[in-house]
Amino acid sequence: MPPRATPSNVSAAVDAPVARDLAVCDRVQGVWCGVRGWSLTYGVAGLVGAGTAVVSALMGPVSWPAALGAVAAVVLHAAVVLRSLPRLLGHDDARALAGVVMVSTVVLLTVAVALAPWVAMIQFASYPLLWVVSSRRREAIGWTALSSVAVFLALAAGGDARAWVNAAVIQAVSFAGNIGLGLWFSAVYRHGTQTQDLLDRLTAAQDELAALHRDAGVVHERERLAAELHDTIAQTLAGTVLLAQRARRERGAGTLSDDTLALIEDAAREALAETRTLVAAGAPVSHGEGLAAALPLLVTRIARESGLEIASRVDAVTGLDRESEVALLRCAQEGLSNARRHSGAARIEVTLVEVDGAVELRVGDDGAGFDPAARAEGFGLDGLRARLAHLGGHLHVDGTPGAVVVTARVPRETVRA
Incomplete structure (x- = not known):
């Protein structure tokens, strides 16, 4: 097309x-x-x-x-x-x-x-x-x-001496006046040419700067959209795949229940809602309810889908700007998704608190652990680091077996008073 x-x-x-x-x-x-x-x-x-x-x-x-x-x-x-x-x-x-x-x-x-x-x-x-x-x-x-x-x-x-003198005076004055006028004319023309040349260069530089600005905007928008897709729809679809695998196992064992099918339907609806949100050029946190309301809903949904024990502590953090709320929610989604799919953990804990003038989100599990310095196959953690860095925050990952903790912190400067 x-x-x-x-x-x-x-x-x-x-x-x-x-x-x-x-x-x-x-x-x-x-x-x-x-x-x-x-x-x-x-x-x-x-x-x-x-x-x-x-x-x-x-x-x-x-x-x-x-x-x-x-x-x-x-x-x-x-x-x-x-x-x-x-x-x-x-x-x-x-x-x-x-x-x-x-x-x-x-x-x-x-x-x-x-x-x-x-x-x-x-x-x-x-x-x-x-x-x-x-x-x-x-x-x-x-x-x-x-x-x-x-x-x-x-x-x-053909004239007398007086005629020669008069002609000499007339032409001398004419010549001198013309030379002065010509030199002035040349200086004005040269200045005008130089000014036009500078104007042409400035116009070309402005056009080039505008083109670079447009290109940079396009690249930035693509990166933002890629991060949003990874942190929303991709995570939801990954959960849907796990639920479909669970349904297949239950069908093989003859224990397939309506609850499992309902979870698959809910996950698909969630992916559809997230897709519509992105199409509408927005990324609201739990349909505008705020991070403190969205985080428990996310924990509840993941717990239902995975059957894992997930404890949560969510303090009433107020005044957090929308971009910071979205970033912290995406960190929670990535941490829960990784713990669910890769760690083999039996228990997960999610905490949202204010610590030392910053808002901090922690996702910990008792899984197998991993090496945070190793090169990741995906770009989830790297994308979150870039998102938090844009806000002046940072992401810390402790991959110790049995005590894996992903910590995202946003500085107080991004929190409205």
């Missing part, structure tokens, strides 16, 4: 693709925001340059053929830039295209300035563009210097 689809595993199955899709969407959105911004900027620069050339022709300093030539150069450059921006800002392998944009910026801007000098004002957009297109800072500085020199020559060519 295929595994059932639950909200948790469906969510886990789609989390990774959704995260990748969101990352792609964020990247695409960022790219197109950049494209729109620079397209608007350079569209405005193209209009300013073309308008400046036309105004220069209208005012007389520039002839109409020269003005129209400047407009053509500006429009061509704007078209090259606007056409190239999506690929350049999309971080595609567009090295050759970046070279085309930078060469056209230097050449076409110089031509436009030579034809209509006032077009030089669109350097406010063309120089920052060189920093955006260039992949390295030194490359951007080099192209900026080359463009500044070319525009300087275009402005000063």
Whole structure:
């Protein structure tokens, strides 16, 4: 049967693709925001340059053929830039295209300035563009210097000494301002890149931590369920097996009684009730009656099923939290089950008392004994040790023949006042 689809595993199955899709969407959105911004900027620069050339022709300093030539150069450059921006800002392998944009910026801007000098004002957009297109800072500085020199020559060519001085001052200020702006722009971009990288790492670490947390939760829940199954249903079913063996012996001897069959039925009902309890995701102690009430019922049932003499002393321990009650009841079940199945004991004694600021449960028998240090085939005692350790308690086993004692102790700190 295929595994059932639950909200948790469906969510886990789609989390990774959704995260990748969101990352792609964020990247695409960022790219197109950049494209729109620079397209608007350079569209405005193209209009300013073309308008400046036309105004220069209208005012007389520039002839109409020269003005129209400047407009053509500006429009061509704007078209090259606007056409190239999506690929350049999309971080595609567009090295050759970046070279085309930078060469056209230097050449076409110089031509436009030579034809209509006032077009030089669109350097406010063309120089920052060189920093955006260039992949390295030194490359951007080099192209900026080359463009500044070319525009300087275009402005000063054919003029007197005063024109050369004016052009030198204009381009020096333009170059210095652009270098400062470009370095600031690069620092901001580098900081943004580093911040994004740290954010990506943090997001990846959070995703990994969440996955580890989910895995740890799954493992913990499996261990808890395994312990509950062993300490409840498995113990009850083991008793049912012993009762069935007893019924078989009685049938062979012709002494099978209704009492034995009733015990088998009661044990089966108990296993069914425990199964329903686990399915309901709970582990109540004797249907919510508390440990002091559940322990005598457990002793009575085991005594009926096994025919053993079981004495009990149960003090009225109050205020014990549910998890501690469950742990101590499971210890009693394990101790009684082991004494019944393995020890050959004739008498068992169960005691629940408060000793030295702790709640202590003892299960003793006069059976054959065993070596507590030997590796056990099952995991009952080990599971109980882990359960008690979680509560800050401990389990002590004395396997002396004739005086076997299993002692479970929960510290006072887990007892509510």
